[in-house]
Amino acid sequence: MTSTKWQRKDLLGLEELSAEEIELILNTATSFKEISERPIKKVPALRGKTVVMFFVEPSTRTRTSFELAAKRLSADTLSIAASTSSLQKGETLKDTVKNIEAMKIDAVVIRHSSSGAPYTLAKILAPSVINAGDGSHEHPTQGLLDMFTIKERKHRIKGLNVSIVGDIMHSRVARSNIWGLTKLGANVTVCAPATLIPAGIEKLPVRVTTDLKEAIKDADVLNVLRIQLERQKDKFFPSIREYMMKFGVSLETLKDAKKDLLIMHPGPINRGVELTPEVADGPYSVILDQVTNGIAVRMAVLFLLLGKKK
Amino acid sequence: MTLKEKAKIMDKEAITKALTRIACEIIEHNKIVEDVAIVGIRNRGEHLGRRIAEIVEAKQGKPVAFGVLDITLYRDDLTDVAEQPIVRQTHVDFDVTEKHIVLVDDVLYTGRTIRCALDEIIDFGRPKSIQLAVLIDRGHRELPIRPDYVGKNIPTSDKEVVEVKLEEFDGKDEVVLAEKA
Numbered sequence: 001m002t003s004t005k006w007q008r009k010d011l012l013g014l015e016e017l018s019a020e021e022i023e024l025i026l027n028t029a030t031s032f033k034e035i036s037e038r039p040i041k042k043v044p045a046l047r048g049k050t051v052v053m054f055f056v057e058p059s060t061r062t063r064t065s066f067e068l069a070a071k072r073l074s075a076d077t078l079s080i081a082a083s084t085s086s087l088q089k090g091e092t093l094k095d096t097v098k099n100i101e102a103m104k105i106d107a108v109v110i111r112h113s114s115s116g117a118p119y120t121l122a123k124i125l126a127p128s129v130i131n132a133g134d135g136s137h138e139h140p141t142q143g144l145l146d147m148f149t150i151k152e153r154k155h156r157i158k159g160l161n162v163s164i165v166g167d168i169m170h171s172r173v174a175r176s177n178i179w180g181l182t183k184l185g186a187n188v189t190v191c192a193p194a195t196l197i198p199a200g201i202e203k204l205p206v207r208v209t210t211d212l213k214e215a216i217k218d219a220d221v222l223n224v225l226r227i228q229l230e231r232q233k234d235k236f237f238p239s240i241r242e243y244m245m246k247f248g249v250s251l252e253t254l255k256d257a258k259k260d261l262l263i264m265h266p267g268p269i270n271r272g273v274e275l276t277p278e279v280a281d282g283p284y285s286v287i288l289d290q291v292t293n294g295i296a297v298r299m300a301v302l303f304l305l306l307g308k309k310k
Numbered sequence: 311m312t313l314k315e316k317a318k319i320m321d322k323e324a325i326t327k328a329l330t331r332i333a334c335e336i337i338e339h340n341k342i343v344e345d346v347a348i349v350g351i352r353n354r355g356e357h358l359g360r361r362i363a364e365i366v367e368a369k370q371g372k373p374v375a376f377g378v379l380d381i382t383l384y385r386d387d388l389t390d391v392a393e394q395p396i397v398r399q400t401h402v403d404f405d406v407t408e409k410h411i412v413l414v415d416d417v418l419y420t421g422r423t424i425r426c427a428l429d430e431i432i433d434f435g436r437p438k439s440i441q442l443a444v445l446i447d448r449g450h451r452e453l454p455i456r457p458d459y460v461g462k463n464i465p466t467s468d469k470e471v472v473e474v475k476l477e478e479f480d481g482k483d484e485v486v487l488a489e490k491a
Binding site: 043 | 382429
């Protein structure tokens with residue numbers, strides 16, 4: 001067990017965390033996992049704290065997971081959706097959150113389509129800010145729960161070969177995974193059509209390939225990203241069908257994979273595009289474990305940020 | 311905080327004798343050992359609890375349910391502590407309903423830790439009864455809590471500190487009375 005203490009007010013991204021801080025979150029999450037198995041799934045640790053879920057972009061998994069995590073720690077939660085908020089009347093994001101702050105809350109969990117929005121808010125707000133996904137930048141709790149799931153199955157992260165397949169360019173999940181995994185010593189490969197690999201990738205400590213076979217060979221973990229169909233109008237690849245043929249993961253493409261390969265996916269899955277149903281529901285898949293572990297990881301983050309005197 | 315050692319209260323032999331006596335009293339008091347579960351409170355209560363469970367098992371020739379509680383999340387001073395405590399795992403892998411639970415801790419002082427443990431164990435179900443075993447009772451209770459099994463009663467002042475050291479955790483078995491310097 002590390003002796004690192006948590007000092008930060010906010011969780012904005014994995015890029016700025018040290019390996020020790022990441023380990024502290026993962027170790028704390030291990031202790032929280034058991035709470036969701038109890039007959040009474042609640043501990044009093046965050047009694048009297050208020051956590052606001054502010055989702056300016058749609059989400060089911062992440063918002064539900066954060067809400068359950070906060071509730072299982074006895075915090076009060078409330079949810080604001082952009083579509084029904086005063087943002088529609090033209091109020092700025094800054095004014096909206098300053099007003100919420102004036103109602104004496106302790107944390108804001110924010111998802112926003114603009115990269116960097118949580119950083120701007122963290123500077124102007126006294127309450128803790130947790131990034132639940134900002135544009136194509138970072139989704140730190142997803143990165144953490146992916147690492148937690150790998151560690152739970154493989155009992156280590158150091159030295160593992162992890163391949164991330166899909167839309168690397170637009171994926172905040174990919175970025176948080178790359179930062180987190182490489183800090184803990186994993187070898188990360190990214191695999192995508194050349195049009196979906198961002199410029200400047202060589203500055204990140206990853207191996208790049210456009211050949212799915214290459215990404216699967218020797219991999220201990222395959223993290224398959226969602227193809228963002230809403231971006232298809234920008235024509236990053238000729239057709240969904242062609243993407244599926246070259247980058248879709250099926251039992252056929254996995255025939256040379258390691259026997260103990262883990263298949264992960266951050267959801268929501270486009271069945272039959274990036275993953276065939278046989279793979280998504282098959283023996284390699286730990287996709288639903290990721291969802292279960294997400295609650296433990298978010299409980300750990302909320303507790304570390306809020307569970308002490310300010 | 312620096313501590314000045316004043317007196318050695320128990321050595322390895324005295325600790326073993328006290329735990330053996332507690333184990334015998336648990337057997338005598340509860341009669342049906344299958345209904346008893348021993349639950350140690352982290353950190354040192356875990357090791358004391360495991361030792362007591364082993365003695366009960368050896369004497370009765372039957373396995374005894376054993377669990378571990380980490381009471382950090384139930385502390386009443388969480389919002390006041392500046393240094394955040396590390397949360398460790400709780401393991402209660404058996405059904406607590408219809409069981410006589412024996413909580414085990416090293417030192418009974420204000421009683422606040424035991425209050426946390428009572429709240430936590432009740433979140434796992436409704437035990438038939440909850441009993442308390444401690445190696446040292448040093449007085450100064452702030453809550454209406456009393457032990458059922460005591461290794462040794464030691465009258466103390468609140469400037470004093472009772473240090474229980476265990477082989478599993480500290481490398482040796484002893485109980486020392488010290489004073490805040």
